[in-house]
Amino acid sequence: MGYIAINNSGASQTVWNYEMNQSLGKLLPREVYAIGGAHPTQYDVVRVKFRNSSGNAATGYVYMGVQGIDLPFTAYPASTNSFYDYTSHSYDEYAVWNVRRATKIYGPDGVTVHATINAGGQVAAPINNGGQSGSSNIDWLLVKYFKQPGGSWTSMYEKTNNAAKHGFAPIGLEYGSMTNTLSVYGTA
Known part of the structure; x- marks a missing residue:
């Protein structure tokens, strides 16, 4: 990865x-x-x-x-939150990023789309994973939770009926590479 x-x-x-x-x-x-x-x-x-x-x-x-x-992407999240981690079976600190435009959440296979997060939504990943990304799509951020604008948090584990503990969200390099242009962004 x-x-x-x-x-x-x-x-x-x-x-x-x-x-x-x-x-x-x-x-x-x-x-x-x-x-x-x-x-x-x-x-x-x-x-x-x-x-x-x-x-x-x-x-x-x-x-x-x-x-x-x-510097890892997790150094400048939009915020942080505590979520249950289905891998460690404990509550861990997560980095949370905002979503600027509709962004697909892919499964671990990099093909299956499990959700599309609308602008104003958010995605989250363990803060200690250093902004881990995919192997085939290195500009896709590993995420474990996501939410729609005004919605509640959904885990990939729940979304996939316990089949996948994480998914991937493309950060949007095709739109830009600064926090004012990326699809998934924090405070950097």
Whole structure:
């Protein structure tokens, strides 16, 4: 699995091609992006999905040796709440994010849609999971709870009749990569 991160380094960071010899763009300060795993041959370099200067979601590689480059998405939720965790069988602290536009909640298979959260809804994930995301869709945030605007919280466990303990919500890199443009956003 990957995780959603925020460039909290205070400076723009270059995103490189696989060979690390051509710039594909920059991660701006406070920009949100997804980390998908280590580069197979380069030390301290990871594969990322980011929004390039053309406004498209793209894949590249970033050097991780800069302090604050990979601050977990859970560092800036919209709020926090305590929910029952069906994995640990206890109440745990969750990060809660707002939903800006209709966002689908996918099952662990990344195909089955279990809900569509309307604008004004929210999603939640354990705060200690560091903004964990999917393996195939690294810009999809792992979520365990969601709610419609004005509704009550629903767990993925309940929604799937105890078949899945989590699902995934695309954060919306196709719309932007800052908190004022992402589909799923906090206070970063």
